Amino acid sequence: xxIVLLGSGNxxxxxxxxxxxxxxxxxxxxxxxxxxxxxxxxxxxxxxxxDLATVxxxxxxxxxxxxxxxxxxxxxxxxxxLKGAVVHTAGSVEMNILALQAxxxxxxxxxxxxxxxxxxxxxxxxxxxxASDEITYxxxxxxxxxxxxxVFPCDSRQRLALHxxxxxxxxxxxxxxxxxxxxxREHALDFDLIRPLILETAEKVMEHQPEDVQTGPAVRxxxxxxxxxxxxxxxxxxxxxxxxxxxxxxxxxxxxxxx
Amino acid sequence: xxIVLLGSGNxxxxxxxxxxxxxxxxxxxxxxxxxxxxxxxxxxxxxxxxDLATVxxxxxxxxxxxxxxxxxxxxxxxxxxLKGAVVHTAGSVEMNILALQAxxxxxxxxxxxxxxxxxxxxxxxxxxxxASDEITYxxxxxxxxxxxxxVFPCDSRQRLALHxxxxxxxxxxxxxxxxxxxxxREHALDFDLIRPLILETAEKVMEHQPEDVQTGPAVRxxxxxxxxxxxxxxxxxxxxxxxxxxxxxxxxxxxxxxx
Numbered sequence: 001x002x003i004v005l006l007g008s009g010n011x012x013x014x015x016x017x018x019x020x021x022x023x024x025x026x027x028x029x030x031x032x033x034x035x036x037x038x039x040x041x042x043x044x045x046x047x048x049x050x051d052l053a054t055v056x057x058x059x060x061x062x063x064x065x066x067x068x069x070x071x072x073x074x075x076x077x078x079x080x081x082l083k084g085a086v087v088h089t090a091g092s093v094e095m096n097i098l099a100l101q102a103x104x105x106x107x108x109x110x111x112x113x114x115x116x117x118x119x120x121x122x123x124x125x126x127x128x129x130x131a132s133d134e135i136t137y138x139x140x141x142x143x144x145x146x147x148x149x150x151v152f153p154c155d156s157r158q159r160l161a162l163h164x165x166x167x168x169x170x171x172x173x174x175x176x177x178x179x180x181x182x183x184x185r186e187h188a189l190d191f192d193l194i195r196p197l198i199l200e201t202a203e204k205v206m207e208h209q210p211e212d213v214q215t216g217p218a219v220r221x222x223x224x225x226x227x228x229x230x231x232x233x234x235x236x237x238x239x240x241x242x243x244x245x246x247x248x249x250x251x252x253x254x255x256x257x258x259x
Numbered sequence: 260x261x262i263v264l265l266g267s268g269n270x271x272x273x274x275x276x277x278x279x280x281x282x283x284x285x286x287x288x289x290x291x292x293x294x295x296x297x298x299x300x301x302x303x304x305x306x307x308x309x310d311l312a313t314v315x316x317x318x319x320x321x322x323x324x325x326x327x328x329x330x331x332x333x334x335x336x337x338x339x340x341l342k343g344a345v346v347h348t349a350g351s352v353e354m355n356i357l358a359l360q361a362x363x364x365x366x367x368x369x370x371x372x373x374x375x376x377x378x379x380x381x382x383x384x385x386x387x388x389x390a391s392d393e394i395t396y397x398x399x400x401x402x403x404x405x406x407x408x409x410v411f412p413c414d415s416r417q418r419l420a421l422h423x424x425x426x427x428x429x430x431x432x433x434x435x436x437x438x439x440x441x442x443x444r445e446h447a448l449d450f451d452l453i454r455p456l457i458l459e460t461a462e463k464v465m466e467h468q469p470e471d472v473q474t475g476p477a478v479r480x481x482x483x484x485x486x487x488x489x490x491x492x493x494x495x496x497x498x499x500x501x502x503x504x505x506x507x508x509x510x511x512x513x514x515x516x517x518x
Contacts, residue, residue: 069483092476092484111452113459113474118466120459126452154448161446162453164488168498169439169453170460171475172505173432178469180428182512187420189413193370193385194421194428195465200372200379201429202461206454207377210437215372216430217351224328225351229423238508239427245504246431249497253441 001143002084004055006030006074007065008040008048011089014114015065016044018122022146027056052077060084061143063108064098072097075105085136091163094156095130106131106140109159110148113170122147128154128162179239218247260402261343263314265289265333266324267299267307270348273373274324275303277381281405286315289333311336319343320402322367323357331356334364344395350422353415354389365390365399368418369407372429381406387413387421438498477506 001024005016008031020026026044030052031037037048049055052074055062061084064074071088075098078086085104088097091111098105109128112120127144129151131137137153144151154162177198181191204213217225226247233240260283264275267290279285285303289311290296296307308314311333314321320343323333330347334357337345344363347356350370357364368387371379386403388410390396396412403410413421436457440450463472476484485506492499 068481092487112456113463115463115472115474118463124455126455128452152452158446158448160487160491161442162448163484164491164502165439165442165448166453166456167475167488168435168442168502170456171473171477171509173435173457174460174464174469174473174475175477175505175509176427176432176435177464178473179512180424181469183420183424183427187417189417189421189424191464191468193387193409193411194425196383196385197371197425197429198432198461198464200377201433202457204372204374204377205433205436205450205457209450210433210440213374214430214433214437215374216426216433218430218434222327225422228351228419229426232419232423238513242504242508243423243427245501246434249501250430250434253438254497 001025001060002027002056002058003061003063004028004030004059005040005044005063005065006052006055007063008033008037009065009067010114011110012063012065013040013043014120014122015063015089015110016040018147019063020044021122024143024146027059030055053079055079055082057081058083060139062086064088068093075100085131085139087140091166092160095132096156099132104132104136106136107156107159108140108144109154109162111162111166113166123149126150126152128152128159130155130159179242183239214250216250218250221251260284260319261286261315261317262320262322263287263289263318263343264299264303264322264324265311265314266322267292267296268324268326269373270369271322271324272299272302273379273381274322274348274369275299277406278322279303280381283402283405286318289314312338314338314341316340317342319398321345323347327352334359344390344398346399350425351419354391355415358391363391363395365395366415366418367399367403368413368421370421370425372425382408385409385411387411387418389414389418438501442498473509475509477509480510 003024004027026046028049029037029041030049034050041048064071068090071093080101086098087106091109095107107130111126125148127148131140262283263286285305287308288296288300289308293309300307323330327349330352339360345357346365350368354366366389370385384407386407390399
């Protein structure tokens with residue numbers, strides 16, 4: 001398919017490369033910053049634009065991969081008459097933000113974390129799909145299937161839940177790694193010491209449900225160890241508060257309330 | 260070396276198999292429950308005992324791998340005159356709990372999570388070492404080096420910090436996976452959808468420091484998305500409280516205080 005890539009950041013780059021690799025044609029790369037668009041456009045052997053009025057109206061898909069709060073603006077500034085569907089890639093933005101003029105539209109949300117530093121095997125990234133109508137869904141499903149073996153329908157409410165789940169299991173998890181690293185640093189110990197444990201913890205839930213493999217002092221009701229840890233954290237009330245709240249939640253996942 | 264294994268649970272089993280595999284001789288396996296001791300003793304081709312008075316006094320190492328709050332009792336019930344060192348394997352128990360009678364003693368703490376279901380490559384498990392005296396340290400270092408390529412000195416305070424770091428980065432992390440799974444389940448979505456993300460998040464910190472690869476709405480100060488998530492969690496004040504506390508902590512890791 002012919003695709004206009006709207007955005008030139010991390011997600012746009014990963015999509016652009018995967019789409020190009022799958023045999024699609026990237027017609028243009030847009031960014032407000034032309035030099036930034038040009039970097040990705042060069043890599044994809046196509047042209048860069050910084051004016052949404054100059055978007056090619058004959059493309060099959062207009063893929064918006066910009067910051068969440070800019071998606072609406074980009075969609076609104078696109079020419080009124082476009083051949084293809086306007087699609088965004090965000091977890092927590094409703095599809096209906098694209099419901100402008102007489103267009104078809106949809107969402108392709110990749111359930112993965114992309115970084116510049118590390119390549120991602122796009123072919124195994126789950127792609128959550130939503131579309132304004134059945135014909136558009138079929139077209140987007142075809143496009144998504146050329147990128148990944150894991151394509152599934154997902155409405156805007158489910159997608160928000162999926163993104164939230166990812167925030168807990170990925171973003172927050174990484175912050176717990178950072179807390180572990182900080183505690184080690186304070187005691188002249190290297191983060192490398194818990195790297196095997198971190199990997200093992202993740203690998204364990206590849207085949208098990210996390211509830212079934214919970215370990216540690218909280219789930220064992222080992223109050224002696226919990227008290228020792230809280231005492232050792234007495235200079236860090238921030239960490240003690242997190243320790244207490246998460247430990248309580250492990251044992252009473254429903255009853256903890258916000259104060 | 261000749262080793263008496265005191266305990267027959269998960270950690271004792273992993274140690275027993277690794278020690279045996281490394282060519283050491285397991286002289287006896289002790290448990291309060293003789294039948295339980297017998298299962299491991301059979302697997303290790305040795306004898307089971309349920310009376311600490313009958314422990315072989317000529318072994319090189321008495322490895323205590325029982326619940327934290329039982330370590331002191333087991334150590335106290337051992338015969339007064341033993342040839343070898345008495346060693347425990349716990350993260351948050353001071354070495355001095357073993358300072359009884361005229362014995363030598365120490366700690367070998369494996370920084371890994373052991374489950375019955377999944378084999379662990381002991382050879383890469385970091386082993387934290389502490390001992391009552393230099394000669395014992397050297398002996399234990401020799402033993403540890405036969406099990407793992409990663410052996411390092413670690414006093415009781417450091418070991419407590421290491422265990423705490425592991426609780427944050429492993430036990431608490433697994434609970435965040437469980438929260439993710441629960442959110443997905445509530446929206447008819449499969450946990451499998453975020454498994455690649457979980458693995459990628461762990462793999463990313465194998466080569467990076469977690470602070471350097473933090474992603475998500477909190478670190479982006481994306482208050483729009485954070486508000487959407489908190490609104491979607493309005494039926495779950497427990498999760499909203501966790502979401503808020505961890506998000507705040509990502510941006511102000513020092514100033515959050517326990518209330």
